[in-house]
Amino acid sequence: MVFDQILQYFQANLNQYLIYVYQHLGLSVQAIGISCLIGIPLGYISHKHRKLSQMITLSSQALRIIPSLAVLFLLISFIGVGRxxxxxxxxxxGIPPILVNTTVGFLEVPAVMIETGKGLGMTDRELLKRVKIPLAFPFMMTGVKLALVEIISSATLATYIGAGGLGTLIFTGLGLNRMDLLLIGGVSVAMIAFTTSIFLDYIIKRSIN
Structure with missing residues (x-):
């Protein structure tokens, strides 16, 4: 029965479903991009200044404690609804896991590798480009993976404030008691998150090998 309803939905609403997927992916990709632009530089700065590292790490961890839904409703008061x-x-x-893993990645770079690079006459910029970043990259990508999976899952809440996405199907299904919509929305989000995780795991393994 539910399977038939799912087939009927796709037959009648495939274009609308693809719009939801596009909205969900677009919001998630944009969010992870901005998170990387903020989190990676902060992680690099953090590993160079230990006192600053503690402050940044504590601040980022505090952000993780606050529920996304609470942040959404708080922002509505200042920005309104929408994207x-x-x-x-x-x-x-997305920032905390990227920041923390980037910091750990740079801290895990062996001192002997840095000293060897200096012995070969490398400048600080060359050390960063040829030694530090390649060795820290698997940690950085682990942070990106964790952040992106959380972002994809949490993007369903964007429906609450009119930003669209697959959450529309989930919350419509809850409101109308439609199991088919719940399954379509929930499974779609899970598949996107799972596929993303597998792809980034592959990149991490390639970077190590």
Missing amino acids: APALIALVLL
């Missing part, structure tokens, strides 16, 4: 508050909330969610 902007959803994007800000997802970026705040």
